[in-house]
Amino acid sequence: MHHLSYGDVKTAADRVADRVRPVAVVRADVAGADSGADADVGAGVAAGPAAAEYELFFALEFMQHTGSFKARxxxxxxxxxxxxxELPEAGVTIASGGNAGLACAWAARGLGVPATVFLPETAPQLKIDRLRSYGAEVRLAGVEYADAAAACEAFAADTGALPSHAYDHPLIAAGAGTLVEEIRSQVPLVDTVVVSVGGGGLFAGVAAAAEHHGIRVVAVEPERCRALNAALEAGRVVNVTVDSVAADALGARRATPMALSAAGHRNVRSVLVSDEAVVAARRGLWERYRLAVENAAATAVAGVEGAAYVPSAGERVxxxxCGGNADPGELGG
Incomplete structure (x- = not known):
């Protein structure tokens, strides 16, 4: 099992520097930090005397190419x-109808490499069209994701195409960790970085960089989609049932060993949030800031706003x- 190092992230930062959009970090409002705090109670923000005056920032990575951190x-x-x-003529192949597939297709196009993306036949036409807009060849196989994954494996074996995984690869995780370097350049004294966790690629990369800088990482998962939290509890990677509003992006049945290893750092906290808190956080981001994000991104916000993680006074969070690929029509208002 590859233990991700800070060196891996630093190397990745050099590789992606001119190819990805540097993340914008903006200051957010914190309830309790001003007299108008109570007005925000309905928006899912912890308010009242218990709310410590900490500094809250949002890293707007949903504005990344393809709409998520996966591009890195x-x-x-x-x-x-x-x-x-080691880039074969047959190019790269992946089974993913989500953010990873989009990112793979986009990155391949930028390098002039063919990309073949496998999806189940049930995939929405919108996703197929978007993948094709990035120049990918889309192949439909079976009715379940597992069928598409098997077809992808067979294609790689037959053609010599390079198989890519959505999150379980040290290079994929290290790329995601480059976010920490960019965050530090804008908030040099950052104490804590909060991320949502699915399979744990983003978390593993962020944790590797954060550990080097002495930054705390809060890993947030929905209660009914808690692959990393369950693995920490069991002391090993275990299968979990997945049933959450954020499952489209965070719905990994098990965390990666790489993520579990990263979660062993003393500076890591694992917290859970309810689906209601995720929905409220997503709506709050829209109502207060006009930020339209997917439930996976709102999950991280819910970790702080729903008081699953309570920052100390003066803490810079x-x-x-992480992503914005969702139907904004769900936001209402």
Missing amino acids: GAVNFLVAHRERG VVVL
């Missing part, structure tokens, strides 16, 4: 293989808004 890992993965002379 995809670029690092492909550029690293090209550096080693940066919440990563």
Whole structure:
């Protein structure tokens, strides 16, 4: 099992530097930090005398190419293989109808590499069209994600195409960790970075960089989608049932060993939030800031606003808004 190091992240930062959009970090309002705090109670913000005056920032990574942090890992993965002379003529292949598939297709196009993306036949036309807009060849196989994954594996074996994983690869995770370097350049004294966790690629990368800088990482998962939290409890990677509003992006049945290893750092906290808190946080981001994000991004916000993690007075907290690929029509208002 590969233990991700800070060196891995630093190398990734150099590889992705001119290819990804540097993340914008903006200051958010904190309830309790001013007299008008009570007006925000309805928006899912902890308010009242218990709310410590901490500093809250949002890292707007949903504005990244393809709409999520996944672009970072995809670029690092492909550029690293090209550096080693290991990019086959058949290009890269992945089974993913989500953010990872989009990121892989986009990164491949930027490097002039063919991308073949496998999806189940049930995939929405919108996703297929978007993948094709990035120049990917889309192939439909079976009715479940597992069928598409099997077809992808077979294609890689037959053609020699490089298989890419959505999150379980050190190069993918290290790419995601480059966020921490960019956050530090804008909030040099950051104490805590809050991220949502699915399979744990973003978390593993962020934790590797954060550990080096002495930054705390808060890993937030929905209660009914808690692969990392359950693995920590069991002391090993275990399967969990997945049933959450954020499952489209965070719905990994098990965390990666790499993520579990990263969660062993003393500076890591694992917290859970309810689906109601996720929905409230997402709505609050829209109502208060006009930020339209997906439930996965709102999950991280819910970790702080729902008091699953309570920052200390003066703590500088940066919440990563990891993706925005969702239907804004769900936001209402």
